[in-house]
Amino acid sequence: AQKIxxxxxxxxxxxxEAVTLDCTYDTSDQSYGLFxxxxxxxxxxxxxxxxxxxxxxxxxxxxxxxxxxxxxKSANLVISASQLGDSAMYFCAMTxxxxxxxxxxxxxxTQLTVWP
Amino acid sequence: xxxxxQSPSNKVTEKGKDVELRCDPISGHTALYWYRQRLGQGLEFxxxxxxxxxxxxxxxxxxxxxxxxxxxxxxxxxIQRTQxxxxxxxxxxxxxxPGQGMGEQYFGPGTRLTVT
Numbered sequence: 001a002q003k004i005x006x007x008x009x010x011x012x013x014x015x016x017e018a019v020t021l022d023c024t025y026d027t028s029d030q031s032y033g034l035f036x037x038x039x040x041x042x043x044x045x046x047x048x049x050x051x052x053x054x055x056x057x058x059x060x061x062x063x064x065x066x067x068x069x070x071x072x073k074s075a076n077l078v079i080s081a082s083q084l085g086d087s088a089m090y091f092c093a094m095t096x097x098x099x100x101x102x103x104x105x106x107x108x109x110t111q112l113t114v115w116p
Numbered sequence: 117x118x119x120x121x122q123s124p125s126n127k128v129t130e131k132g133k134d135v136e137l138r139c140d141p142i143s144g145h146t147a148l149y150w151y152r153q154r155l156g157q158g159l160e161f162x163x164x165x166x167x168x169x170x171x172x173x174x175x176x177x178x179x180x181x182x183x184x185x186x187x188x189x190x191x192x193x194x195i196q197r198t199q200x201x202x203x204x205x206x207x208x209x210x211x212x213x214p215g216q217g218m219g220e221q222y223f224g225p226g227t228r229l230t231v232t
Contacts, residue, residue, distance in 0.1 A: 004158075035220075043205060045159075045223035091158055103149065103172070104209075104221060106158035 003027075004092050006107035013082045013114055020067070021077040021110045023092030031097040034075040035104065036066065040088040048090075051075060053097075082114045118142070120224035122208050128230045129198055137193040137227045141210030148191050149209045149221060150183060159207060165191060198231045205229070 003026040013019040025034065036048040051059045051066045059066040067076040079086055089111050093104040121140040129135050141148050146167045151159040161175040165185040176182070180198075185191040195202055205228050209221040 037223075043226050043228075045207065045209075047220050047222070050220065093159075103161050103164055103175075104151075104159070105161070106151075108156075108158045 004094055004105050004107035006092055006110050008110045009108075010111045010113070013079075013112065015084060015114055015116050016081055018078060018080045019082055019112065021079070021090050021092075021112065023075045023077065023107060025073050025075060025092075025094050027073075027094065027096065029096045033095045033097065034066070034068070035093040035095070036064070036075075036077045037091045037093060038086075038088045039091060039109070045091075049077070079112075084114050084116065087112060087114045120208055120210050120222050122206075122224040122227050124227060125225065126228045126230075128232060131200060131231055132197055134194065134196045135198055135229065137195075137206050137229070139191045139193070139208030139224060141189070141191070141208070142212075142222055144188075145210035145212050145222075146188055147211040147221075148185055148188075149211070150191070150193050151207045151209065152177075153205045153207060153226070155204070162193070162206075195229075198229075200231045203229055203231045 005024045007022055032053045034051045038046045038048050049059050049061045049064045049066050051068045058068050063080045065078045067078055089109045091109045092107045095104050123138045127135055148165045150162040152162055153159045163183045164172040180196045183193045205226040207226045208224045211221045
């Protein structure tokens with residue numbers, strides 16, 4: 001069974017500092033994708049960043065980067081220069097490139113709070 | 117262009133009643149997903165539609181849950197004889213190219229269902 005683990009229920013960071021949100025995954029598939037989504041208090045799910053299992057470079061999108069360590073099966077999200085608007089729930093998710101096409105397996109999330 | 121829309125945004129119903137939730141995907145998106153998010157939890161996959169193929173219903177929690185989609189348009193999720201444990205936010209997502217590469221899913225704002 002596929003599984004996503006986010007061990008940090010809550011994280012706190014000061015504005016302008018960097019923060020790392022942890023994510024580990026478990027799958028026997030060789031081809032898969034990893035996502036991070038942001039969910040503000042308004043409830044919408046906002047796509048942040050994607051990493052394919054065969055991508056050799058770590059994905060980056062503006063202030064977001066994904067620290068992909070395939071051997072450790074970890075896909076940590078790094079947010080640089082945190083902003084107050086980054087306060088939200090963050091979900092790590094995985095999709096398998098073969099079976100139920102596109103279905104996302106989600107972790108339980110990390111609540112990030114950015115303080116001034 | 118318009119994103120994924122869902123209606124109603126909020127629904128309060130009495131235990132035992134049936135409810136119907138609606139999702140309008142992004143035009144041209146062939147894949148449509150339903151997820152459930154209980155309070156403080158990650159998203160649970162419910163059902164997946166891809167074009168005219170048979171839907172993947174493997175995530176539906178019981179036979180009280182059903183969903184339909186006509187072609188590549190609107191989908192409805194029906195919950196019969198609602199129970200209090202059905203209280204959750206029901207999120208719909210659509211995607212243009214699932215299964216390979218990124219296949220980013222775009223989420224709707226969700227329907228918050230409360231069963232009293």
